[in-house]
Amino acid sequence: MATAAAQPTARGQAYGGAQDDAGDTTAYQRVFDAAVAADERIEPRDWMPDAYRATLVRQIAQHAHSEIIGMQPEANWITRAPSLRRKAILMAKVQDEAGHGLYLYSAAETLGTSRDELLDKLHAGRQKYSSIFNYPTLTWADVGAIGWLVDGAAITNQVPLCRCSYGPYARAMVRICKEESFHQRQGYELLLALSKGTPEQHAMAQDAVNRWWWPSLMMFGPPDDESQHSAQSMAWKIKRHSNDELRQRFVDICVPQAESLGLTLPDPDLRWNEERGHYDFGPIDWTEFWEVLKGNGPCNEQRIEQRRRAHEEGAWVREAAAAYADKHAGGNGEARA
Numbered sequence: 001m002a003t004a005a006a007q008p009t010a011r012g013q014a015y016g017g018a019q020d021d022a023g024d025t026t027a028y029q030r031v032f033d034a035a036v037a038a039d040e041r042i043e044p045r046d047w048m049p050d051a052y053r054a055t056l057v058r059q060i061a062q063h064a065h066s067e068i069i070g071m072q073p074e075a076n077w078i079t080r081a082p083s084l085r086r087k088a089i090l091m092a093k094v095q096d097e098a099g100h101g102l103y104l105y106s107a108a109e110t111l112g113t114s115r116d117e118l119l120d121k122l123h124a125g126r127q128k129y130s131s132i133f134n135y136p137t138l139t140w141a142d143v144g145a146i147g148w149l150v151d152g153a154a155i156t157n158q159v160p161l162c163r164c165s166y167g168p169y170a171r172a173m174v175r176i177c178k179e180e181s182f183h184q185r186q187g188y189e190l191l192l193a194l195s196k197g198t199p200e201q202h203a204m205a206q207d208a209v210n211r212w213w214w215p216s217l218m219m220f221g222p223p224d225d226e227s228q229h230s231a232q233s234m235a236w237k238i239k240r241h242s243n244d245e246l247r248q249r250f251v252d253i254c255v256p257q258a259e260s261l262g263l264t265l266p267d268p269d270l271r272w273n274e275e276r277g278h279y280d281f282g283p284i285d286w287t288e289f290w291e292v293l294k295g296n297g298p299c300n301e302q303r304i305e306q307r308r309r310a311h312e313e314g315a316w317v318r319e320a321a322a323a324y325a326d327k328h329a330g331g332n333g334e335a336r337a
């Protein structure tokens with residue numbers, strides 16, 4: 001990403017000179033619009049409308065925060081994983097999520113926003129993360145349900161982002177999606193083992209799916225007619241499909257998978273609609289969604305408190321890393337302080 005930022009794109013070179021000519025942005029707007037229309041990538045050094053930049057910062061920050069807050073509910077089970085194999089897999093998965101946060105904070109940096117600034121906003125409650133992580137992980141089976149459903153929903157949302165109009169975000173998503181598909185499979189495999197296990201294990205898997213199904217459907221955001229940012233994001237090709245479209249795609253993928261898992265999805269209205277060529281599903285409780293979003297979910301306070309504490313306790317690591325980098329850059333830590 002740093003390389004991309006350092007190399008002006010053809011568009012940056014062709015129009016770079018004109019950018020000194022302050023005042024008239026119409027020409028830049030035209031170039032930007034043409035690039036988006038032609039499915040070209042917008043790169044950090046290209047001119048972009050302020051609102052496009054602000055939308056990307058908001059979305060990438062929320063995505064990055066979700067990755068690192070999402071480490072908490074699953075990390076809760078690392079010490080209690082039932083075998084060394086399961087523990088190693090879960091540790092690798094949680095570590096991947098930290099990496100995803102890192103790629104995304106880096107992508108946000110290319111828009112001129114530092115990681116410190118974004119973390120401060122998260123800690124102050126001024127930026128959001130995905131509401132799904134405000135639900136507790138009550139049993140070991142929740143690790144499976146999160147992998148299968150939450151990472152599965154994330155993939156459905158994120159695969160189209162690999163074609164997002166902003167280059168650094170799109171490129172970060174390519175690797176993230178590859179790792180997410182590993183996460184989804186580990187969740188599926190874990191649930192399958194439980195589902196085929198003892199009656200108690202099967203019941204535990206079913207209970208976890210019952211609790212995570214509806215919140216997973218809410219991960220796609222409010223219905224299209226209530227979605228604040230959707231239309232503009234689609235016009236800018238940041239978003240490629242609407243919330244309802246992606247939600248439907250996810251339901252259609254999950255129903256046959258639930259059947260092969262031997263588990264039931266907790267929705268009596270779920271049935272194949274021959275005419276639409278999709279599964280119909282029951283109404284979503286949006287009151288619950290808005291409550292969790294407002295901060296009234298079961299774990300909102302706990303998640304943000306733990307994040308703040310981790311940040312404070314990690315201060316010495318950041319200081320040491322900065323001093324080390326400074327030393328290797330030939331400087332002197334004390335002189336700089």
Ligand SMILES: [Fe+2]
Pocket residue numbers: 067096097100176180
């Ligand atoms: Fe992730």
Ligand SMILES: [Fe+2]
Pocket residue numbers: 097151179180183
């Ligand atoms: Fe993941």
